[in-house]
Amino acid sequence: MAETMQGSEAGEGLLVLAVPSKGRLQENAAAFFGRAGLTFAQGAGARDYRGRLVGVPDVEVRYLSASEIASQLASGAAHLGVTGEDLIRETLPDASGQVELLTPLGFGQATVVVAVPQAWIDVRAMSDLDEVASDMRVRQGRRLRIATKYVNLTRRFFAEHGVADYRIVESLGATEGAPAAGSAEIVVDITTTGATLAANALKILDDGIILRSEANLVASLKAAWGAGQRRAVATLLGRIAAEERARTTREIRAARPASGDIDLAGLAASHGAELPYGSEGGSEIVLRCPAAGLFDLADALAQAGALAVSVRRVDYAFGAGNPLLERLLARLS
Numbered sequence: 035m036a037e038t039m040q041g042s043e044a045g046e047g048l049l050v051l052a053v054p055s056k057g058r059l060q061e062n063a064a065a066f067f068g069r070a071g072l073t074f075a076q077g078a079g080a081r082d083y084r085g086r087l088v089g090v091p092d093v094e095v096r097y098l099s100a101s102e103i104a105s106q107l108a109s110g111a112a113h114l115g116v117t118g119e120d121l122i123r124e125t126l127p128d129a130s131g132q133v134e135l136l137t138p139l140g141f142g143q144a145t146v147v148v149a150v151p152q153a154w155i156d157v158r159a160m161s162d163l164d165e166v167a168s169d170m171r172v173r174q175g176r177r178l179r180i181a182t183k184y185v186n187l188t189r190r191f192f193a194e195h196g197v198a199d200y201r202i203v204e205s206l207g208a209t210e211g212a213p214a215a216g217s218a219e220i221v222v223d224i225t226t227t228g229a230t231l232a233a234n235a236l237k238i239l240d241d242g243i244i245l246r247s248e249a250n251l252v253a254s255l256k257a258a259w260g261a262g263q264r265r266a267v268a269t270l271l272g273r274i275a276a277e278e279r280a281r282t283t284r285e286i287r288a289a290r291p292a293s294g295d296i297d298l299a300g301l302a303a304s305h306g307a308e309l310p311y312g313s314e315g316g317s318e319i320v321l322r323c324p325a326a327g328l329f330d331l332a333d334a335l336a337q338a339g340a341l342a343v344s345v346r347r348v349d350y351a352f353g354a355g356n357p358l359l360e361r362l363l364a365r366l367s
């Protein structure tokens with residue numbers, strides 16, 4: 035009995051989907067899953083940090099902070115999650131061996147930067163910073179202090195730039211205030227609008243961009259991917275891919291010219307479009323094209339004699355292949 039249970043847990047276990055529970059990513063992440071037709075059924079209370087997906091068995095949803103999601107993907111406690119690339123690169127020593135970044139999500143943009151006081155007018159680049167650091171070490175006998183919560187990203191970036199004379203002061207919040215407060219000389223932190231840096235009289239070094247980050251859909255390579263989890267991930271990624279395909283394409287419908295004479299295959303090829311239902315058929319023509327090219331294609335159809343050209347968005351466009359799933363399965367095998 036116990037053995038059967040265990041076997042079925044390993045093979046048929048739940049896929050753990052880690053979703054931001056607070057902060058900047060939460061709302062956008064919920065909207066992203068919603069667009070893909072994935073609706074959360076949260077437990078009874080607002081403090082219930084586990085839930086399910088409506089109509090998708092084999093999935094347990096866990097609500098976590100963005101940084102916890104990164105560590106759970108790394109350890110394999112979660113199979114799939116949404117979090118910032120900055121947190122993945124910071125938290126995971128070997129990101130490419132531990133997780134697969136399946137797709138950027140178009141929100142949560144933030145840049146990890148090296149910023150110094152604006153008053154340091156002669157310090158514009160990492161090489162200037164190297165001089166400042168050596169100078170401090172030699173003349174004052176102390177090391178340049180960097181306030182950051184991105185300890186690993188900072189060490190890697192400074193090593194790449196050959197800067198070694200520094201000391202990291204780990205900061206857990208209000209990092210940009212550290213220079214004014216006297217607890218560090220410079221900072222490494224994320225910025226989006228630049229408002230916080232400006233308010234603290236800091237400037238980004240010309241070559242001080244460590245990473246341009248955005249929220250990603252991330253899969254763990256360390257989690258147990260049994261039959262149940264693979265079934266669930268195929269469903270999830272199928273819907274996500276269908277929504278993405280739908281969002282970036284438009285469907286163009288028209289009536290065939292009275293003569294019946296129109297080179298649909300040629301038009302499709304020259305506009306990066308496809309003929310999802312073929313080029314034969316009755317009076318109705320249906321094409322799908324990249325959203326950006328829809329006006330060109332609509333014009334070309336009208337030129338070719340097509341009538342009643344109309345364009346619409348589709349909610350989901352399921353295709354034969356699923357590039358997200360294929361990438362993940364290739365990494366798992």
Ligand SMILES: Nc1ncnc2c1ncn2[C@@H]1O[C@H](COP(=O)(O)OP(=O)(O)OP(=O)(O)O)[C@@H](O)[C@H]1O
Binds near residue numbers: 100118226
């Ligand atoms: N302007 C921004 N400030 C902070 N984070 C941002 C911003 N824009 C995008 N993000 C992304 O959101 C992630 C989480 O930041 P957020 O501020 O939501 O979490 P948090 O509540 O500070 O989490 P924690 O308590 O774990 O630090 C960041 O690591 C980054 O990837």
Ligand SMILES: O=P(O)(O)OC[C@H]1O[C@H](OP(=O)(O)OP(=O)(O)O)[C@H](O)[C@@H]1O
Binds near residue numbers: 206207209223224231
């Ligand atoms: O460039 P900006 O648009 O000004 O945004 C950047 C600021 O936002 C974040 O802080 P957050 O408000 O998340 O507070 P936290 O430090 O407590 O995470 C980040 O740590 C920066 O301080």
Ligand SMILES: [Mg+2]
Binds near residue numbers: 057
């Ligand atoms: Mg924050």
